[in-house]
Amino acid sequence: MADKRGVTIRELAQAAGVSIGTVSRALKGQPGLSEQTRTQVLEVAQQLGYDTAKLRTGKPRRMLFLYSRHMGSLANNPFYSYVLHGAETVCREAGVPLSLLSVQSGEDIAGQVRRHEADALLGAGYFDPEAMDAVRRCELPLVLVDHFFPGVRCINDDNQLGAWLATKHLLEGNSQRIAAIFGPLAHYSTSLRAKGFRRALFEAGRLFDPDYEVTLDPALEYRDAGRDAMRRLLELPQPPDAVFAYNDSTAMFGMELCQERGLRVPEDIRFVGYDDIEEASHCKPPLSTVKMDKEALGNMAARALIDGDVEPSEASLPVELVVRESSRVAPPPADAAPARRTKRQAVTAER
The missing domain is CATH 3.40.50.2300 (Response regulator)
Structure with missing residues (x-):
């Protein structure tokens, strides 16, 4: 049997041939898996000596909203302020504290996440491959908004x-x-x-x-x-x-x-x-x-984490065009000369 301290949830998922989200559901006893898959994960966990005490059960005790510092402050990117507000609304209603952290490549991202004592991550916006790899090594349930990464639950607009x-x-x-x-x-x-x-x-x-x-x-x-x-x-x-x-x-x-x-x-x-x-x-x-409904992006991501719905997938929210003055086609000037009438039009008008 392997040393419990040396087995990670990622290694367990690889050994079982399933995703990290599937391992999480199986060990937590959550619905959405076949009994065959659940049994397979539990057997592999036992064989490897995975310490199930490391996996918290139930809804997250604390969620962490991550975004890349290269995007600047949220004040400069109001889009993500709406996403954050949508996530905060769901977390507040569920009684899950939500904190905020900006990260960038080259930092000890895992160490920063640990200091927040988070057990669920909501990533907003683009993360370069190095930062994304560091986030995934935290081995916490993860949902991405306005970004896509294979093997992760992602929520975007169309x-x-x-x-x-x-x-x-x-x-x-x-x-x-x-x-x-x-x-x-x-x-x-x-x-x-x-x-x-x-x-x-x-x-x-x-x-x-x-x-x-x-x-x-x-x-x-x-x-x-x-x-x-x-x-x-x-x-x-x-x-x-x-x-x-x-x-x-x-x-x-x-x-x-x-x-x-x-x-x-x-x-x-x-x-x-x-x-x-x-x-x-x-x-x-x-x-x-x-x-698009920007707050809905944050809402959906936070709800997925709270419900444990972190299986790899991509959801796409609808969009609509809003036409205002900046793109309207100007009407012809009121004093523009009328178009010359054809002979047929002139005869018709005289009748």
Whole structure:
């Protein structure tokens, strides 16, 4: 029999040929498994001498909300503030304390998690492979929001559809030079939004011009990066007349720069963002955007952890396009000369 101190839940899952979530359910006696699978896990645990006392039963005693520090503060990323609030609401109702921790590669992530005494992890946003590996080595139930990683329970919105709806809206408004501003394409949600943008152009028979797709400079502060991306687009030989931005903050930074340069929104250039943060409806002009229930992302993730529903899977929440002034097609001027009537129309009018 193996030394109990040397057997981890990951090793037990590998030996049994199942996921960590399946091992957790089997040892906790939770529903959702066949008796054959449950028996197999328990037999392997006994053979390896796994110390079942290490696995807490019932709902989590404390949950930890993790996000990567490279995203900046939650104040700079209001999207994740909504996700956090949704998770906190569920935890408060369930009597599970929720704490917050920002992490980055190269740190002792496992040590920081232990100091929070968490027994369930909710990860929000992108984690690079090194950080993700460190999080998984904590061997705690884990659910990811706005990210995807194989073998983990993930909850996202329909990013590709949302970007497709936004770009299709700009195309239907007869914009000819539609540009896009994205964050790092390594991020799961951003890469899908880029696919949705390109798909809409392809379906409309528009050639994809890489000059009209720019990414934020990671070396710059968030606001400066958004303005810099817009500046690069405006300096093209033929600047865009419409912009899809991968989030609302970036869209508003872009609109700000355009207005400083004397461009009118939406008359000269139209904008659509993504996320529908509160500021989007209050900026001038109000920003068109793709809306999803951000708090529901946090709600679902926290509920899954509390219920022990951490089997690898991906849930996708619906999205909808919200059209506001920033992308409306301006009507023709009231004093525009009437179109010349045909001879047939003139005869009909005289009758």
